[in-house]
Amino acid sequence: MRRGTNLGRLGDFNQAVILESIRRAPDGISRVELAGSTGLSPQTISNVVRRLLDDGIVREDRTIVSGPGKPRTVLELEGNRLVSIGIHLDPSVLTFVAMNLRGEVLRERSIDLPNLEVATETIQLMADTVKEMIAEIRIPKKHIVGVGIAVPGPVNVEDGVVLNPPLLDGWADVELVTPLRKLLRLQVIIEKDTIASAVGELWQSKEEKSDDFVFVYCGHGFGAGIVIDGEVHHGSSNNAGEIGHFSTGQKSVSCEECGADDCLAAGTSYEFMAAQAKERGLELPSYEIMGPEQRSEGLNRLTELALEGNTVAKELIVESMVRVGEVAGQLANALDVSEVVFGGPQWDKVRELVSDDVDAAVKRRFGLRGVHELGTRSSTLGSQVGAIGGACVVMDASLSPKATALLLR
Ligand SMILES: [Zn+2]
Known part of the structure; x- marks a missing residue:
């Protein structure tokens, strides 16, 4: 949780800190509790809260009784404002x-x-x-x-x-x-x-959660979002988190872009999975010209088959997501985070099939296991993330x- 500062000119920053504290208290928060969570003086809180009340962003019309003592008046967000x-x-x-x-x-x-x-x-x-x-x-x-x-x-x-x-x-x-x-x-x-x-x-996590985590986005490609000290890392060009050509340590095919034969993009590509499927006796859609649309369609078909219980399709989806886990574990090492969160449309579809294997892969790669635990979980935001x-x-x-x-x- 960010804390405020009592220096006068940082008014906007204090407002953001106060709003964040109110937002993270679904049952409302009193001014006294706000002082505790933000580290701001009662005077600063009073000034900012007055402004927020005037703007109709928060309201203060409800009292709650908890334990002995007089009821507390709590501040809450005016949600749809x-x-x-x-x-x-x-x-x-x-x-x-x-x-x-x-x-x-x-x-x-x-x-x-x-x-x-x-x-x-x-x-x-x-x-x-x-x-x-x-x-x-x-x-x-x-x-x-x-x-x-x-x-x-x-x-x-x-x-x-x-x-x-x-x-x-x-x-x-x-x-x-x-x-x-x-x-x-x-x-x-x-x-x-x-x-x-x-x-x-980060925004949606209501209760206190990890301030340091890697979000692994699984769509038709894979990428990472990096959160350190409760802030999202953007990188020098706002393009942080490219993990497509990280080495998975598992040979697949030579990548046209990076030349490696074990990179994540090559090992999770539809072309590679379709070839693997064929070797194992499963015919997937094949296309004369392979573009994004064909890859989407082919991957969707493979995913459908896996969810219907086709053994080969399931194996291929698990193998592909384990490669993602191998990379996520290395990223967790480099950044010393405490959690890896998986999400995105593809993850949402296959998580039941793959999460145990992916968790094992992440932990296998995590070298700091003697120092602290590394948790993995699914995003609660589903395919809308x-x-x-x-x-x-x-x-x-x-x-x-x-x-x-x-x-x-
Ligand atoms: Zn590559």
Whole structure:
């Protein structure tokens, strides 16, 4: 939990710290408890709380009785006063959520296997869907803080440009933020999907959870979100967490990009899995031209077969996810985190089949086991994690000025 500072000019930072404390107390929090959790003086708390009450972001109209002594008046978030929209642009599914300040999803929408190749049409589809959702939740537009879009990396966050995601055709150097901002007249932010997912996981965790963890995003590709000391690590270009070409220590095929024969991307590619399946007597869809759409379709078919109980398909899915575990364990070593969290659309589908084997792989690789434990778990945010992450990113940008930003003022 971040603590505030009693230096006057850091007012915005204190507000963010106070809001975070209120947000993490689902049953409300008294001013005295706020002083305890934030380290701020009663005067500072009083000033900030007054501002939040005036803005209608928090309310203070409920008293609760706990133990002896007089009842406490508690501060709570006025949930729907601020709402953000999250979008996740994934090669196989376009997901939307409307989320309030309490982190509750008010509305969700997903469009399976959308035709994403013409970026301008996709951007129009995004704008139309967001407008519909805002109309459906019946919240005035002035209470919508903005739209956060989680996109496959690499991205240029400052310019709002999707650079050249390997699994998304037609999206090389596509401006996403400017056109969407024009269409919606709202603040729009993009973030790499793995980083957004880590923001979502951090934002949504109500009780005290680990401040140091790796979020392993499992979609049609794999990436990591890194959280250290309760802050998401963005990297020098906002593209941190590329693990696609980490060595898994298990030979597969030679990777066209990095040349290694044991990298994660090669060992989890549809091409490799389809060839393995064939060797073991399972025929998967084969394609003359192999593009992102074909890979998605083939992987979906393999996943379906595994879930229906086909032994070969199950083996292949487990082997592929164990490779991810091998990499996650190494990352956990390098960063000395206490937890590895798995999530994303593919994880959501196969977690029951693979989580024990993946856990074992992570722990096998974790060299600090004599020093501290390393836990693994599934994200509670399910297949919406990217979209919720997007919504959290824009909420976070509106409410939580980071300590680093303050230093620049
Ligand atoms: Zn590679």
